[in-house]
Amino acid sequence: MAILKIITKEDDILRKHSRPVEEITPRILRLLDDMKDTLHKAQGAGLAAVQVGVLRRVVLVETEPGELIELINPEIVSASEERQQEMEGCLSIPDEWGITDRPMTVTVRAMNRKGEWFETTGSGLKARAFCHELDHLDGILYTDKAIRMLDDEEVEEED
Numbered sequence: 738m739a740i741l742k743i744i745t746k747e748d749d750i751l752r753k754h755s756r757p758v759e760e761i762t763p764r765i766l767r768l769l770d771d772m773k774d775t776l777h778k779a780q781g782a783g784l785a786a787v788q789v790g791v792l793r794r795v796v797l798v799e800t801e802p803g804e805l806i807e808l809i810n811p812e813i814v815s816a817s818e819e820r821q822q823e824m825e826g827c828l829s830i831p832d833e834w835g836i837t838d839r840p841m842t843v844t845v846r847a848m849n850r851k852g853e854w855f856e857t858t859g860s861g862l863k864a865r866a867f868c869h870e871l872d873h874l875d876g877i878l879y880t881d882k883a884i885r886m887l888d889d890e891e892v893e894e895e896d
């Protein structure tokens with residue numbers, strides 16, 4: 738296992754579309770393990786493979802410590818009409834925060850590391866993380882969608 742370098746927003750790779758995983762190979766398993774180490778080191782709530790330079794549809798979400806969700810080829814299958822407007826950040830955009838408008842609850846369908854399809858539903862922060870990480874797979878950053886970014890004073894208050 739290894740800690741990988743997290744790519745930041747200046748790099749155009751973050752704007753590329755990631756390709757589906759066709760087969761769960763040892764290389765994909767290694768990627769999942771390395772992404773887990775990288776996410777934990779960075780103390781983030783989620784990480785997409787593109788953020789470590791791999792254009793594959795692989796995402797990790799961990800909004801509760803110890804509850805790591807590995808998502809391979811994830812898709813949002815349903816989203817609530819109820820919305821939330823809360824704070825969001827990104828490991829690829831350090832020291833910035835913004836308010837986004839996202840569904841309050843989303844259900845995601847994805848494959849696990851055994852190649853089995855499953856569904857998982859999250860609300861609040863977990864729903865934001867699902868939406869945010871899945872956007873990364875299509876080259877979208879939350880700053881594209883933010884209603885507004887927090888100014889320095891507001892960021893200090895959050896620290």
Ligand code: NI
Pocket residue numbers: 826827828829869870873
């Ligand atoms: Ni991000």
